[in-house]
Amino acid sequence: GTPAAPEPERRVADPVAAWYVADILRGAPPPENALPGRISFKTGTSYGYRDAWAVGFDARVTIAVWIGRPDGASVPGLVGRSHAAPILFDAFARFGGEPEALPRPRDALVATTAALPPPLRHIRRDAPKTFAATLGVPLKIAYPPDGARVDLGLGEGAQARLALKALGGQPPLTWMVDGLPVAEAMRRQSEWSPEGAGFARISVMDAAGASDSVVVRLE
Secondary structure: OOOOOOOOOOOOOOHHHHHHHHHHHHOOOOOOOOOOOOOEEEEEEOOOOOEEEEEEEOOOOEEEEEEEOOOOOOOOOOOHHHHHHHHHHHHHHHHOOOOOOOOOOOOOOOOOHHHOOHHHOOOOOOOOOOOHHHOOOOOEEEEOOOOOEEOOOHHHOOOOOEEEEEEOOOOOOEEEEOOEEOOOOOOOEEEEOOOOOEEEEEEEEOOOOOEEEEEEEEO
16 A cells, blocks of 8 residues: 655754753763763663663764563662663764764853842752853852851841851852842942841852852751
């Protein structure tokens, strides 16, 4: 009979979102003895060590690797990263040519942490975000100290303001509480009005992307 006509292509993800995911997966740590940043890939291991998966792609081809027993029996120690991923990278090497990254969409946002809108900034205390952030006096929250219990009389329903103070860093500074920016707080010393008692995560970021965070209990 006449072969069925192929189904029309159907987009399942926004191009910008797809590129973000591909770019993140391209930064995944490669298996031992493999070069990083060459393909976008993800590994997986099923419950009971019955299946080990590795799926990778670039702009040219998508390759999937499965390892397991035909009868579905468990294979102790069978893990996607250590068993399937090396085969995946070898398959790309045998495919020939250099892997090609997906072209970046025009609307994709690529920026340093300091240039992102405050809700998208990733705050970490253990590493500077840029080389410039390693120069000069490190940014640090001087007040309130991490783990402090600050009595503002909030249990009595009174309105109070918590002083914020930072040392070092490159101004202007951006203060955030629980991930939300504190309005008009671009200086080393500022204030914030809590809505009530409880724990609060206070963060500050400077113009170079350096950051510091503390968690305090307000009473």
